Amino acid sequence: MEFSLINTQIQKFDGDMVVVFANSESTFNDANIQSLIELNHFESKAGEVLLLSLVQGFKARQVLVVGLGEKPNTAKNYIKALTSAGRILTSSKAKSSMIEQANIEGHDENWRHRISARVLKDAEYQIQQVGAQEQVATLENIAIQSSYNDASELLQGSSIASGMSLTRHLGDLPSNICTPTYLAQTAQDMARTFNLECDVLEEADMSALGMGSLLSVSKGSIEPAKLISLSYKGNGNAKPIVLVGKGVTFDSGGISLKPGAGMDEMKYDMCGAASVLGTMRAIAEIKPKLNLTIVVPAVENMPAHNASKPGDVVTSMSGKTIEILNTDAEGRLILCDALTYVDKFDPEVVIDTATLTGAVIVALGKHHCGLMANDQDLANDLLAAGQQSLDTAWQLPLDDEYDELLKSNFADMGNIGGREAGTVTAACFLARYTKDYRWAHLDIAGTAWVSGAKKGATGRPVPLLTQYILDQVK
Ligand code: BES
Ligand code: MN
Ligand code: ZN
Numbered sequence: 001m002e003f004s005l006i007n008t009q010i011q012k013f014d015g016d017m018v019v020v021f022a023n024s025e026s027t028f029n030d031a032n033i034q035s036l037i038e039l040n041h042f043e044s045k046a047g048e049v050l051l052l053s054l055v056q057g058f059k060a061r062q063v064l065v066v067g068l069g070e071k072p073n074t075a076k077n078y079i080k081a082l083t084s085a086g087r088i089l090t091s092s093k094a095k096s097s098m099i100e101q102a103n104i105e106g107h108d109e110n111w112r113h114r115i116s117a118r119v120l121k122d123a124e125y126q127i128q129q130v131g132a133q134e135q136v137a138t139l140e141n142i143a144i145q146s147s148y149n150d151a152s153e154l155l156q157g158s159s160i161a162s163g164m165s166l167t168r169h170l171g172d173l174p175s176n177i178c179t180p181t182y183l184a185q186t187a188q189d190m191a192r193t194f195n196l197e198c199d200v201l202e203e204a205d206m207s208a209l210g211m212g213s214l215l216s217v218s219k220g221s222i223e224p225a226k227l228i229s230l231s232y233k234g235n236g237n238a239k240p241i242v243l244v245g246k247g248v249t250f251d252s253g254g255i256s257l258k259p260g261a262g263m264d265e266m267k268y269d270m271c272g273a274a275s276v277l278g279t280m281r282a283i284a285e286i287k288p289k290l291n292l293t294i295v296v297p298a299v300e301n302m303p304a305h306n307a308s309k310p311g312d313v314v315t316s317m318s319g320k321t322i323e324i325l326n327t328d329a330e331g332r333l334i335l336c337d338a339l340t341y342v343d344k345f346d347p348e349v350v351i352d353t354a355t356l357t358g359a360v361i362v363a364l365g366k367h368h369c370g371l372m373a374n375d376q377d378l379a380n381d382l383l384a385a386g387q388q389s390l391d392t393a394w395q396l397p398l399d400d401e402y403d404e405l406l407k408s409n410f411a412d413m414g415n416i417g418g419r420e421a422g423t424v425t426a427a428c429f430l431a432r433y434t435k436d437y438r439w440a441h442l443d444i445a446g447t448a449w450v451s452g453a454k455k456g457a458t459g460r461p462v463p464l465l466t467q468y469i470l471d472q473v474k
Contacts, residue, residue, distance in 0.1 A: 006143035015096035036228030086123025117157030171457030175250035180298035194284035199214030218299035218309025230347030240291035246354035247298035248271030271448035359422030370443035389463035
C-alpha cells in the first residue's frame with residue numbers, strides 16, 4: 001500500500017474508489033451525493049459508511065461516504081471514520097483510491113497526513129492463520145487530498161503502521177511458535193534487514209552477569225531464556241533512548257498457577273517485547289537523527305519440578321535480594337535485571353512497556369495505558385505523545401507509601417505488595433532498579449490486545465512510543 005498527496009477535485013479522481021466525509025452539519029454542494037445520502041437515511045455517525053456506485057459527476061467507480069459524527073470534526077472521530085474506510089477499502093477489489101480532505105479540530109495538515117497513512121495501513125493488517133499463506137492486498141495506491149506537497153509525514157505514518165503490524169503479528173502468534181528463541185531470531189532478522197546491531201545473551205551469559213532474578217522465572221521451562229538487544233544508530237555517539245519490553249512468551253503463572261479460563265490470552269504476555277520491536281522497525285524505516293536501543297528479556301513462565309516456588313529467595317544482578325512470594329508476579333522479576341543491564345548503554349532515558357498487572361485493567365480499562373515515572377518532565381512528554389497519536393496513557397502515582405508494601409522479612413523486598421494498588425506496587429518494585437537514570441513505565445496489560453470475538457493484538461503502544469521518539473529530534 002503506497003501513499004501520495006494529491007491536489008485535485010474529488011469528482012475528477014479517475015480511480016476505483018473515493019472516500020468523502022460527512023458530519024452532522026455537512027451538506028454536499030454535490031447535489032447527487034446529497035440526495036443519495038438523504039435517500040439512504042445516512043446519519044453521519046462516526047464511522048458509519050455508505051457505499052455508492054456509479055454516482056453521476058464522479059469519475060471514480062465508487063464513492064464511499066463516511067460519517068464523522070457531531071461537528072466539529074474531532075481527532076477520535078476521524079480515526080473511527082478512517083478505520084471504517086480502511087476496512088471497506090482493503091476488503092474491496094479497489095486498487096486505487098483517493099481520500100477527501102477534512103479539517104480536524106486542534107490538528108494541522110501534517111498530523112492529518114501521518115494519522116491517515118497510519119490508520120489506513122493498519123486496517124490492512126490481517127490475522128494470519130497458522131500454516132496459511134500471507135494474503136496479498138489488492139489496494140495499491142491511496143492518494144490523500146491536500147494542498148501541501150511535503151509527503152514525509154505519510155512515510156512516517158506508514159512506517160508506524162508497519163511497526164504495529166510486526167507487533168500485532170508477534171502478539172497473535174501462539175506461544176508454541178513465538179518462543180524466546182523466536183523473538184531472538186526476529187531481532188536478528190531485523191538487524192540484517194535494517195543494518196542494526198543485535199546482541200543475544202544466552203542463559204550462561206546471564207548467569208555470569210548474576211541475573212538470578214530473570215533466570216528464576218525461566219528455570220521451570222524447557223524454552224531457554226534470551227536477553228535481546230537491538231540498536232539503531234542515527235546520531236553518532238549521542239546517548240540512546242532505551243526501550244525495554246517484557247517478553248514472557250507464555251505466562252502460566254508458574255507454581256502460583258493461573259486459573260484455566262482465558263489462559264490462552266497469556267500468549268500476549270510478550271506484547272511489551274513486541275511493541276519495542278515494532279517501534280524499532282518504525283524508527284529503522286524512518287531513520288531519524290538519534291540513537292535507539294531496545295532490550296527484551298524473553299522467557300516462558302511454567303510450573304515444573306525445577307520451577308521457582310513461593311518463598312524462594314533470589315539475588316538480582318543489582319545485588320538486591322527478592323523473596324518470590326508469588327511466581328505469577330514474574331514480569332517484574334525479569335524486568336529488574338533488564339533495567340540493571342541497560343546501564344551499560346549509558347541511556348538518555350529508559351522507558352519500559354509491559355503487560356505487567358491485571359490491576360491496571362481494573363483501574364483504567366482498555367482505553368489508556370498506565371504510566372508511572374521517576375521524572376515528571378518525561379511523564380509529561382509521554383502523555384503529550386499519547387494525545388498526539390491518540391494512543392493515550394494515564395499517569396498513576398509512585399509515592400514512598402506504596403513502596404513500603406514491598407517489605408519482606410527474608411530479603412530486601414518481596415515481589416508483591418498485597419491486594420491494594422497492584423499496578424503501583426509493581427512499578428515501585430521496578431523503580432528500585434532505575435535510580436540512575438530518567439525512567440518511565442507503561443503498563444499495557446489493558447491496551448495491548450482485545451478479548452472476545454475480535455480477539456487480537458492492537459499494536460499499542462507503538463504509535464505513542466514512536467511519536468515520543470520522533471518528538472526528541474525536533
Ligand atoms: N501477565 C500478568 C498480568 C496480566 C494479567 C496481564 C491479566 C493481562 C491480563 C502478570 O504477570 C501477572 O500475573 N500479574 C499478577 C500480579 C499479582 C500476582 C501480584 C496479576 O496481575 O494478577
Ligand atoms: Mn504473571
Ligand atoms: Zn505476566
